[in-house]
Amino acid sequence: MIHSRNVIFSFLATLIFAAACSAADGSFLKPPAGAKVAVVVFEDLQCPDCARWYPVIWETATAHKVPVVLHDYPLPMHNWSLDAAVYARYFDTKSQKLGDDFRGYIYKNQPSINKDNLHQWIQKFADENKVPLPFAVDPEGKLKALIMADRDLGTKAGLQHTPTVFVVGNGGPPSPFIEIEEVQDMTANAAKLGQAIDDMEKKAAPVATPKPTHTGAKKKKAS
Secondary structure (H helix, E strand, O other): OHHHHHHHHHHHHHHHHHHHHOOOOOOOOOOOOOOOEEEEEEEOOOOHHHHHHHHHHHHHHHHHOOOEEEEEOOOOOOOOHHHHHHHHHHHHHHOHHHHHHHHHHHHHHHHHOOOOOHHHHHHHHHHHOOOOOOOOOOOOOHHHHHHHHHHHHHHHOOOOOOOEEEEEEOOOOOOOEEEEOOOOOHHHHHHHHHHHHHHHHHHOOOOOOOOOOOOOOOOOOOO
């Protein structure tokens, strides 16, 4: 009886370990319109690993001339990441660059930020960029709804951690994707990400060139 229990326990432990180690599925993710390849990131603004990855992702993607698509995935154990994500979405409404700069600013100052002083850091960023902050940035909850939709998307992909970094392409049956597994050496992570982008560029389908719209006078049909 004891032997049977041990076998059952070992079997369950194996299943749990396999589930924990299973890679996320980014096969349903696509690059933005007009792009062959993109780097897709699910992130949490309070996550230290996300802070380490953020500049690497942008520097590598910029060097390879591919877009970055950010998705919010605030984790329940982080007590200010959701609030910060709402403000990031607010700054997005002013300009995408401003929103991305805000995320970089939060990551850079992350060790000094806590639930009590978060708004002071947000106000400092707003003042430095001459952006007025309203009393309520999301009175109807629309920005939070976008964040929750991102989190649902990450759950659908089977995320196990943040950041989860995908390189996705626009072709192949199914559409190809690569999940970048993190190592401690960020230089090595940058090299892995760059190699994944290069590999995906070879697999992805060419982007169709839009046909020019003819704006001249129509020719009359011969009678």
